């Protein structure tokens with residue numbers, strides 16, 4: 090198939106970027122979106138142009154590196170997958186495809202389609218863990234946990250930290266990401282002990298880093314490749330209120 | 336003189352590790368704050384090591400090439416992690432896990448190391464549960480297990496099809512907790528390119544900041560490499576795109592011996608190759624072999640019809656299907672070890688029974704769905720089925736999956752002793768980067784176990800045995816001539832790469848290397864092919880340095896330059912892999928030499944001549960590496976031909 094790609098190019102954080110149009114042809118519909126980008130890059134190098142920089146690593150939807158905003162949607166047109174799992178059969182021959190980086194103040198562009206997401210690491214640093222030292226653990230079978238809670242906890246823990254939720258949100262809120270971590274632990278007995286402090290410090294860090302507030306538009310849930318749901322945000326709010334009143 | 340003393344403590348198997356710990360040197364808390372440790376890599380091995388060392392009080396610098404430590408390739412592990420908990424009461428024990436691992440590795444690993452691995456496996460599960468890792472549970476609330484290849488017990492703990500992700504996020508959490516406490520500093524998007532040795536000891540590393548392009552020097556009292564495997568030598572593999580051997584390889588060139596480079600694992604259940612543009616191969620977890628049945632058409636004519644699309648696989652009658660693993664290996668059936676399953680698939684396809692492009696076999700869930708219901712299968716493998724459908728556009732609930740073997744894991748790696756130290760004092764290697772525990776073939780769900788065992792429970796002890804003698808060594812300045820020289824070495828290499836200004840892209844070289852490796856150093860190897868591979872790789876390497884084209888600038892984010900540096904190292908390692916395969920005139924585990932097989936086509940070991948670890952010493956640019964042998968002594972296990980029938 091043949092496509093017209095309009096791609097955001099930006100030298101670095103301090104220069105202004107712009108769209109550049111590149112035609113590509115003979116793309117297999119069975120190739121993945123990133124393989125299509127590889128083909129484009131190989132042809133740019135052949136013409137002595139600099140290839141387009143984009144983040145990617147595992148190419149199987151789990152590391153959370155890939156982060157392209159395609160035709161107005163984080164991770165592109167398919168449901169519940171990352172852009173590395175997106176395949177060209179989702180596009181039409183001759184289509185124009187607009188490719189941008191995540192756009193959110195706390196995620197500045199580093200180059201072309203690569204953004205800086207260290208803000209997420211900073212939020213986790215504030216309490217996205219259970220404080221247990223190596224070697225301090227009791228036998229794993231000591232605390233039974235109901236299958237239902239373990240499954241719900243897993244659902245929340247499936248977040249890959251890609252940032253699509255932030256990119257999708259008009260306020261650039263990180264609530265879905267934060268609520269996923271809060272929920273994972275809120276649902277487990279091991280996580281209850283530090284619950285109050287966790288929600289408090291992660292939320293204030295999120296605010297401090299310039300993420301916007303959540304106005305419940307649900308855009309994050311719609312674009313999350315891992316199916317993290319808004320119920321997690323509701324759970325976070327309950328935890329937050331609990332932390333404030335008691 | 337190369338010293339290949341494994342330093343495994345004397346005495347009964349079950350007491351070795353306890354004895355080691357009782358007799359080892361420790362560093363007291365006050366002195367720990369004076370000692371710096373560099374940990375390169377943030378996968379299961381690196382993140383768990385850095386977190387544990389931080390907890391103990393050392394000052395830790397952690398490095399990874401991704402934008403966040405949470406994205407290390409351990410995240411992609413799907414199936415599970417082994418432990419000898421025996422929660423299923425099916426007869427498991429530490430000894431059985433040890434024995435299965437030694438046997439699975441085709442008797443090419445060290446008894447002492449493997450026993451220790453089995454011994455600490457149980458602590459890992461406890462640690463991870465305490466960290467809030469949401470392992471799968473049964474309705475009663477207790478932890479659930481599944482089976483993996485090469486075992487007749489259920490000892491694999493899992494978190495749906497995302498076990499690696501959950502374990503890594505646990506370790507990442509522990510790591511970030513130490514960041515908060517000021518004990519660990521993270522250096523993300525920073526790649527290691529050289530090792531610095533001062534007075535014979537590893538004292539630091541040289542890195543390139545992948546955003547600014549700056550070459551930087553870092554001092555530490557000890558350096559730990561947890562940089563993962565080298566499967567990407569083959570270009571197409573299940574590894575992440577950025578996975579590389581550079582840190583280990585540059586350390587090898589500085590004197591660390593590289594062990595068993597030819598021992599790579601070819602995983603039987605991957606999505607088959609479908610086009611030239613393809614950038615990587617996707618694994619379908621081995622856990623699928625618990626419930627899926629592998630088959631090809633019995634008759635070549637049917638295979639032909641299925642390939643051309645005139646016959647649908649689900650319409651082929653039961654009696655016309657060949658469940659070849661169940662037929663050949665009735666005792667283990669679809670759960671034979673990976674090397675056995677991979678070769679059996681290749682054999683069927685080479686005989687003309689393959690489906691798809693001809694290089695694929697079926698993995699069928701029809702019977703499992705009929706027996707357990709679609710819901711149960713969805714619960715167990717939902718995300719894998721979804722992934723398969725996204726990639727292939729086929730629905731595996733309705734039509735069998737197609738799979739084919741692909742490069743997946745490297746058993747070989749830097750040679751380490753029982754204390755996980757390489758032949759360079761002060762340089763340690765853990766996780767997939769070392770060669771230690773899996774012999775010639777790794778069993779499923781054992782890499783996660785080894786990574787976390789090394790990082791949480793082994794290295795934090797053994798490194799103290801080394802550092803205890805270093806407490807009065809002050810921090811060194813990175814202005815020392817050794818740092819300057821290593822740093823210049825990296826700068827020169829980068830400018831050489833960018834200044835070749837040739838005509839071919841880095842990927843084009845990488846793909847050509849991959850073809851040579853797959854054809855001659857892949858699933859079946861023979862003398863002539865290996866000799867040919869060595870010559871072809873040497874020629875390709877020459878061509879690379881004359882004709883590679885690396886656009887962009889040195890001091891900028893430059894993805895082509897990153898790739899070029901990695902491929903330059905793969906081009907050197909590839910030759911060593913072929914040499915190692917050539918030297919080993921036997922078949923064992925993942926290493927299969929056509930010349931050495933039983934009449935039934937099974938791998939034929941030669942214990943008399945090859946019960947050793949091949950450890951290679953770098954002799955300088957353009958010179959042949961020298962082989963050293965660490966003879967493996969089996970005191971507790973009797974060497975037998977593996978039998979999964």
Ligand SMILES: Cc1cc2nc3c(=O)[nH]c(=O)nc-3n(C[C@H](O)[C@H](O)[C@H](O)COP(=O)(O)OP(=O)(O)OC[C@H]3O[C@@H](n4cnc5c(N)ncnc54)[C@H](O)[C@@H]3O)c2cc1C
Pocket residue numbers: 375376377378379380381398399400401404406407408409410411412413414415416498499525526527528561562563564573574575578579581582618620743744765766767768779780781782783784786
């Ligand atoms: C698809 C897939 C599925 C798997 N499934 C299972 C399973 O179910 N069970 C199981 O037991 N095993 C499984 N394995 C194997 C297992 O996941 C790996 O062997 C293991 O996770 C490796 O961990 P590691 O910590 O050694 O390295 P990795 O997780 O690979 O981490 C390497 C780290 O080193 C860093 N690094 C590398 N080079 C440099 C450099 N030059 N400079 C700076 N940093 C560098 C990287 O950034 C990364 O942080 C699977 C592997 C794959 C590929």
Ligand code: SF4
Pocket residue numbers: 247248249250251252253254255265266269312313314315316317
């Ligand atoms: S919540 Fe979803 S969209 Fe947001 S970071 Fe996690 S996986 Fe990505």
Ligand code: FES
Pocket residue numbers: 144145146147148149150151152153154155171172173174
């Ligand atoms: S590249 Fe890892 S999730 Fe897309």
